[in-house]
Amino acid sequence: MYSHHMIGTNDLARAKAFYDATFTALGGSEGMLDEVKGRVAYRHNGGVFIVTRPRNGEPATAANGSTIGFAVDTPEQADAWHAAGVVAGGTAIEDPPGVRDLGDRKLYLAYLRDPDGHKLCVLKQVD
Numbered sequence: 001m002y003s004h005h006m007i008g009t010n011d012l013a014r015a016k017a018f019y020d021a022t023f024t025a026l027g028g029s030e031g032m033l034d035e036v037k038g039r040v041a042y043r044h045n046g047g048v049f050i051v052t053r054p055r056n057g058e059p060a061t062a063a064n065g066s067t068i069g070f071a072v073d074t075p076e077q078a079d080a081w082h083a084a085g086v087v088a089g090g091t092a093i094e095d096p097p098g099v100r101d102l103g104d105r106k107l108y109l110a111y112l113r114d115p116d117g118h119k120l121c122v123l124k125q126v127d
Contacts (some may be wrong), residue, residue, distance in 0.1 A: 004048035005068060006039075008060025008114045012088060014052045016040045018115050021088035023049075025080040026072060045071075062117030069121045075099075075108040078122045082110040087105075089115045099126060 008052035009015035013035075020030040023042050029053070031040035039052035052058050072078045075097075081098045090112040108124045 002047070004050060006050040006052055007114075007118050008054045009051050009114070010053075010060050011115065012038060012051070012053060014115050018085065018088040018090055019049070019051060021084040022081050022090070022112075022120075025084040026077060028068065029088075059086070060116055062113070062119070067111075067119045067121050069123060072108075072122045072124045074125055076108045076124065078108055078124060081122050082112060083112075085112040090120075093119070120126065 015094050016031055016033065019040065019042060024030060027045070028042060028044035032041045033040050034121065037052070038052055042049045071079075072081065079097050082092065086092055092111070093113055094109075094111040098108065100107050104127045108126050110122050112120045114120060
């Protein structure tokens with residue numbers, strides 16, 4: 001059912017720099033900038049992620065209680081994503097990247113807030 005995810009930003013250039021860094025760390029490409037609509041689109045592994053200035057002209061805000069999750073292939077890829085995000089202006093949150101034992105399964109997780117405050121996570125199930 002998933003087709004895409006769109007989030008708002010108040011600084012398109014800053015957001016593009018952050019997402020270019022984090023998505024290229026995952027093997028993706030830099031975003032395609034649409035200056036007319038004021039948005040950047042990323043396509044990778046069948047998914048679409050868009051960062052945009054709000055169409056209603058109001059300031060963009062981060063959704064409280066929301067997390068956007070991205071799948072990674074390895075824990076090393078998660079670490080690279082996390083490091084690239086911090087360098088590109090993101091904020092490390094939650095516990096440091098690592099394995100979380102959920103009892104019936106183990107996940108390798110890393111969390112960041114992007115420069116606009118959106119909560120992001122990458123995850124890989126591990127044995």
